[in-house]
Amino acid sequence: MRLYITILFVLLPLSVFGQFKKGPYIQELSANSVRILWETSSANKGRVVYGLRGFPDRSVEESSSGTFHNLLLTGLLPDREYEYQVEGDSKKGYFRTFPVTIKPVKFIVYGDNRTNLNDHQKVVDAIIKENPMFIINTGDLVESGISADDYQKFFEIERELLRNICIFPAIGNHEVIDPTLTIYKKYIFPPQKNSQNKEWYSFDFANIHISVFNTYDGLLTFSSDQLKWIESDLKAASENPSIDHIFTVMHHGPYSASNHGDNSTAKSKVVPILKKYGVDMTLAGHDHNYERGEAEGLRYMVAGGGGAPLYSSGTSKYTIYSESVLHYVVFNVYGPDVSGCAYRVDGTVMDCFNWTKGNPLADAGYEDISVEDSLSVDVKDISELTDTGSANDIIDVITDYYEEADIFIQDTNYSDTEIKDAGIQDAAEIPKDTGRDSSDVNIVSDIFIVRPDSQPGAANDSSGCNCHFIE
Ligand SMILES: [Fe+2]
Structure with missing residues (x-):
């Protein structure tokens, strides 16, 4: 009897539903829907039983008979695992709907x-x-x-x-x-x-x-x-x-x-x-x-x-x-x-x-920035700035990172022309609240980030202020 039932189960898909030429396969997967497609060797009215994995409590059926079958399953929950089975197919399919929040x-x-x-x-x-x-x-x-x-x-x-x-x-x-x-x-x-x-x-x-x-x-x-x-x-x-x-x-x-x-x-x-x-x-x-x-x-x-x-x-x-x-x-x-x-x-x-x-600065190959730690990024050679994009890109990153930070640049190794050639346009725009005059600050190879609670003028001496700097 069991053998008879097994043979009947295997033969039914071929005789009633036709051979599965293509699929079933899934397309148009989203957070709330999926399309199930398949093609059979003979025409029939397709039907899919589906639901959350382990609970296939829903079904949808085509309105007319054909060999190419196309059913859209809607009303699904995001980021859930579902199962489906096309009538006549001995195998189930499984898919997970798209997440709408950040996840791996x-x-x-x-x-x-x-x-x-x-x-x-x-x-x-x-x-x-x-x-x-x-x-x-x-x-x-x-x-x-x-x-x-x-x-x-x-x-x-x-x-x-x-x-x-x-x-x-x-x-x-x-x-x-x-x-x-x-x-x-x-x-x-x-x-x-x-x-x-x-x-x-x-x-x-x-x-x-x-x-x-x-x-x-x-x-x-x-x-x-x-x-x-x-x-x-x-x-x-x-x-x-x-x-x-x-x-x-x-x-x-x-x-x-x-x-x-x-x-x-x-x-x-x-x-x-x-x-x-x-x-x-x-x-x-x-x-x-x-x-x-x-x-x-x-x-x-x-x-x-x-x-x-x-x-x-x-x-x-x-x-x-x-x-x-x-x-x-x-x-x-x-x-x-x-x-x-x-x-x-x-x-x-x-x-x-x-x-x-x-942290695109880290992406450029520099050490990770931590608000708690001093920053240490080697930019001794100004060409490194240009090679990694532009110095202004880095400054933008830092500014974003420390929302209210004041940034200025100083050293004596490079000329204004070299700075401008490196794409640093802010060299002459030293923040006024640091108490420094732009004419005092020629150049760049050190980029200092002075946080809002730092003392004006103390940026040269990291030991005496709450300075975070790149040197
Ligand atoms: Fe090609």
């Missing part, structure tokens, strides 16, 4: 998984073990965007990953082999709130904002419509007090030292916007290797080792690390801190990185 975040970046299916599978298997909260795919999901077979292969390889983890892809040049993106748009549902035609979109996860662009929406370059959207989206994110980190994603990024090289349009039209709004890192693919670098203050990454034929990695003056290998990248973000590592598919680490938004 782990996400993965990979891309260019097209073409070599076995290699793509290796990358997917490695990512499944990492169990990230979401995934960014940097584009080129398929060999040909006009081939339904290629999308079928993608979803077969990614089935167990996408059942539980939401992927947020960028459109690659292989997707736009079909300029209408018809198949892509049938199966991929990016967040709709800030989306236009599913081609560019953005979303927030905890204190992170991620903007995803389409490199190829205007004659293989960025259209003016998209550039306007990028500007408004990043402006809003930069002004949002809940957002600490901004990442952008585009398939062919502005910087790469491998085969395709830099994207000159991205450099001339997009990078100025990214810099204007303080983007923390721009992610890309297209070149089938790994590269991380920093170009004129903008961090960049090429993560294109997801299965496509590998390209030789190169180096430019901006490259920090590059390697030609199948890989994925893990990002960890918590509060002001960002860290991560790039992994080969065998699990070995090839490159790690970190930065913090909480």
Whole structure:
């Protein structure tokens, strides 16, 4: 009897609901909703049972019969684990809704998984073990965007990953082999709130904002419509007090030292916007290797080792690390801190990185600032100031850090011209309440921070006042 019931259970999905060709997989995950999608070999009216993990007390059903199934689950609570099961499927899926407050975040970046299916599978298997909260795919999901077979292969390889983890892809040049993106748009549902035609979109996860662009929406370059959207989206994110980190994603990024090289349009039209709004890192693919670098203050990454034929990695003056290998990248973000590592598919680490938004002075390589302790940062060589951005950036940081602090600069090693060349515009504007005259203070290599309770004129003698200084 038990055997009979088991056989019946296995056969029912095939006979009543058809074979599951794609999925079930999740898309458009947010704090309060998720989209469940799947495709069956024969038409039926899809139904999903779902609820908080362990309590699947709700269900939703399609209004008509078909082979492609698309159900949006709404009214979910933020930052909760849910389970779902499509009727006829023997497996459940699990997902966690987006948090709306700061919490530790782990996400993965990979891309260019097209073409070599076995290699793509290796990358997917490695990512499944990492169990990230979401995934960014940097584009080129398929060999040909006009081939339904290629999308079928993608979803077969990614089935167990996408059942539980939401992927947020960028459109690659292989997707736009079909300029209408018809198949892509049938199966991929990016967040709709800030989306236009599913081609560019953005979303927030905890204190992170991620903007995803389409490199190829205007004659293989960025259209003016998209550039306007990028500007408004990043402006809003930069002004949002809940957002600490901004990442952008585009398939062919502005910087790469491998085969395709830099994207000159991205450099001339997009990078100025990214810099204007303080983007923390721009992610890309297209070149089938790994590269991380920093170009004129903008961090960049090429993560294109997801299965496509590998390209030789190169180096430019901006490259920090590059390697030609199948890989994925893990990002960890918590509060002001960002860290991560790039992994080969065998699990070995090839490159790690970190930065913090909480104290950009420390990010520039200087010691951490503590209000309680004297500050000790070596800026003996004025060129160090210019190399790390500009001295004024550092002064701004310090001013922000000690909200009411008075800052002035003194020494005798450099001329006014040198100071101005270093970007220090405040040299002649010595705070009046220190009792010092700007003509007394020539120069800079010591930056003194005098707190409001310090004694005027005592800044030269740290032992006699409540001075915090950088020397
Ligand atoms: Fe590409």
